[in-house]
Amino acid sequence: MKTFLKILSLGKEYKYWMLLAGFLSFLTVGSGIGLMMTSSYLIAKAALLTPIYQLQVAIVGVRFFGISRGVFRYLERLISHNLTFRLLQKLRVWFFSSLIPVVPSKTIDLTSGDLLNRAIEDIENIEHIFVRVISPPFVFLASAILMFLLLLLFGLNYAVIFLVMYLFSAVSVPALTYFLSKKLGEEIIRLRTKLKELAVDGVQGISEIIFYGEKARWNSDFNSIHEKLVTAEKRMKNIQALHESLTGFAMNITVAVLLFTAIPDVENGILEGVYLAVITIGIMASFEAVVSIPQAFQYLSLTTKSGDKLFSIIDKQQEHSKADKKTQIDNYNLKFENVSFSYDNFREALSNISFEIKKGEKTAIVGESGAGKSTLVNLVTKLWNAEKGKITIGTTEYSDFNETKLREIISVVPQKVHLFTGTIKDNLLIAKPDATDEELSTAIRKAGLEEFINNLPERLNTNIGELGKKLSGGESKRLTIARAFLKDYEIIIFDEALSHVDSLTESLILDSVKSIPRSKTLLFITHKLNRMEMFDKILVIRNGRLIETGTHKELLEQNTFYKRLFEKQNNK
Numbered sequence: 001m002k003t004f005l006k007i008l009s010l011g012k013e014y015k016y017w018m019l020l021a022g023f024l025s026f027l028t029v030g031s032g033i034g035l036m037m038t039s040s041y042l043i044a045k046a047a048l049l050t051p052i053y054q055l056q057v058a059i060v061g062v063r064f065f066g067i068s069r070g071v072f073r074y075l076e077r078l079i080s081h082n083l084t085f086r087l088l089q090k091l092r093v094w095f096f097s098s099l100i101p102v103v104p105s106k107t108i109d110l111t112s113g114d115l116l117n118r119a120i121e122d123i124e125n126i127e128h129i130f131v132r133v134i135s136p137p138f139v140f141l142a143s144a145i146l147m148f149l150l151l152l153l154f155g156l157n158y159a160v161i162f163l164v165m166y167l168f169s170a171v172s173v174p175a176l177t178y179f180l181s182k183k184l185g186e187e188i189i190r191l192r193t194k195l196k197e198l199a200v201d202g203v204q205g206i207s208e209i210i211f212y213g214e215k216a217r218w219n220s221d222f223n224s225i226h227e228k229l230v231t232a233e234k235r236m237k238n239i240q241a242l243h244e245s246l247t248g249f250a251m252n253i254t255v256a257v258l259l260f261t262a263i264p265d266v267e268n269g270i271l272e273g274v275y276l277a278v279i280t281i282g283i284m285a286s287f288e289a290v291v292s293i294p295q296a297f298q299y300l301s302l303t304t305k306s307g308d309k310l311f312s313i314i315d316k317q318q319e320h321s322k323a324d325k326k327t328q329i330d331n332y333n334l335k336f337e338n339v340s341f342s343y344d345n346f347r348e349a350l351s352n353i354s355f356e357i358k359k360g361e362k363t364a365i366v367g368e369s370g371a372g373k374s375t376l377v378n379l380v381t382k383l384w385n386a387e388k389g390k391i392t393i394g395t396t397e398y399s400d401f402n403e404t405k406l407r408e409i410i411s412v413v414p415q416k417v418h419l420f421t422g423t424i425k426d427n428l429l430i431a432k433p434d435a436t437d438e439e440l441s442t443a444i445r446k447a448g449l450e451e452f453i454n455n456l457p458e459r460l461n462t463n464i465g466e467l468g469k470k471l472s473g474g475e476s477k478r479l480t481i482a483r484a485f486l487k488d489y490e491i492i493i494f495d496e497a498l499s500h501v502d503s504l505t506e507s508l509i510l511d512s513v514k515s516i517p518r519s520k521t522l523l524f525i526t527h528k529l530n531r532m533e534m535f536d537k538i539l540v541i542r543n544g545r546l547i548e549t550g551t552h553k554e555l556l557e558q559n560t561f562y563k564r565l566f567e568k569q570n571n572k
């Protein structure tokens, strides 16, 4: 129920449109009832050779309801579709904007397929909340009242019998189909998610699947899940067919019961024979509103389940956004005080780290693989939040930091490069959408990409394929370096920027790093200990602990872990 209300509150700005669409839907069913009742009256009367002038009112009624039904249906569809698309747009924007602050901490355990499923299928399930869940019961109740009042014109007993049977049909059939389809619905969601996961994994890892000869196995896995899904969906369709026939059956029973009651009344002269047709056919028309009730129950559970799945990753965001206050930055000194962090609450990736990097300092962070260097970057960029200790820029604590502000001042070359589908220019402009051509070429030169780009037929407008597939590892890395240089930053972070690059490019990049102005702060993570004398400070991390700090010269003068690392690399 809580989830349902939360979903409703997302669409509350459209409440008047929802009311209007619901009302139009009722008018459509109402016109259907009117059409059937007046036309059956007309036919029955005509069969008794009634003079035409006595049928004028009925003829006008048939014309009116015939036309109005079509018009109301059209308007209802127009408004409800419009509403659905607006809701879809709003939900997608809401989902993505709420997702950004919680990535990656809340999504790390989700596969891309699962996330994709949430972003598409779960949102689509919710999007239909109005048309499939809210509107049908409303239309049903309004139709019940309308039909009750109409039947009251013929006799209280007809109206009461109708109402009891009508309500019973609308409760019993859905209850049965809900019971039959509940487990199946969950199974279908699970299989669809699994299928998407397999598809995304298969597409992304197609080379590995081919290299390791796993194609046949992958195919058979995919097919078997697909078959299971088709079987489950077929069963779901059968249940839907069952509910349609049961609703038809309930309608016929209602008609039969009313006929049983009304025929003796006709024989006794209490009711005119013509109205037998009017009553029964009117009742048939009113069952149009019952047909969508079982579906509403089905969608109710689907919608709330999808809602739960979405809110489960997003709810945390509220906590984040509370911290989004105005941030005044007095200076850009970066300080860690007794910071500890664990990804899994089990093993600490960083333990009790303290250091200060003054504005303008060039700092290198070194250590073996798995030491915790990238984790430190994740904390500085606030991708993850430190659990213990304090991180500050100037006097502002990270927990109080306005995230947007933080993103504005930090530029980063991550260890795991991500490039977007599009051109080289598209990928650069992400860092600074309004960059001039001159700024672009300076950034490209600093990253050692100039020659490569000049040799491309379309230069900056060259398409680099999905995820930058058309670039080599080193080219991708240099493109992200150029991107980082392009951004206006106060603090720039390079995480293994020298991986995959040849020694010539490496020295070019190091020249650019060296020429970063003194007004900017640099954090340079590397395990290639080259030209380390250019750094004002070197932090050595081992097993999540900061074990040594000093300049290259100072660290080499003592018997340090750094000295051993350095000598190992230089084969001393």
Ligand SMILES: Nc1ncnc2c1ncn2[C@@H]1O[C@H](COP(=O)(O)OP(=O)(O)OP(=O)(O)O)[C@@H](O)[C@H]1O
Binding pocket: 108, 343, 344, 349, 367, 368, 369, 370, 371, 372, 373, 374, 375, 376, 415, 527
């Ligand atoms: N998202 C994550 N979830 C759980 N554990 C993680 C995650 N990312 C990293 N780790 C673990 O945290 C530890 C530190 O990883 P980190 O990536 O910081 O190492 P690193 O010093 O950057 O290593 P490398 O030089 O190989 O890049 C490792 O043991 C790693 O397995």
Ligand SMILES: [Mg+2]
Binding pocket: 373, 374, 375, 415, 495, 496
């Ligand atoms: Mg790393």
